[in-house]
Amino acid sequence: MPLWLGILLIVVALIGGTFLGFFMARQYMMKYLKENPPINEQMIRVMMSQMGRKPSEKQVRQMMSQMNKLQDK
Structure with missing residues (x-):
């Protein structure tokens, strides 16, 4: 060769x-x-609690759906 x-x-x-x-x-x-996934519902609850807010279940679900939409793109 x-x-x-x-x-x-x-x-x-x-x-x-x-x-x-x-x-x-x-x-x-x-x-x-x-x-x-890097962020789950428990992490969102902790993050919002640290900011001084008591998140409702609806708010947590909305944030999770937004995160999933961004992840799919």
Whole structure:
């Protein structure tokens, strides 16, 4: 095998591996965040309580639906 062909194959493999690794890691993180959302209802209640408000269930549900809409985009 000529030297230039070997070098070309190594460069192509490195570039292909980089792109493949990036997209696989991105897909894994998107799946992980969908299954384990970073903010849940309990966190919203605690946050609103710390701000001095007693949140109603309706307010908590509204905030969760807004968070889910933003996450889907």
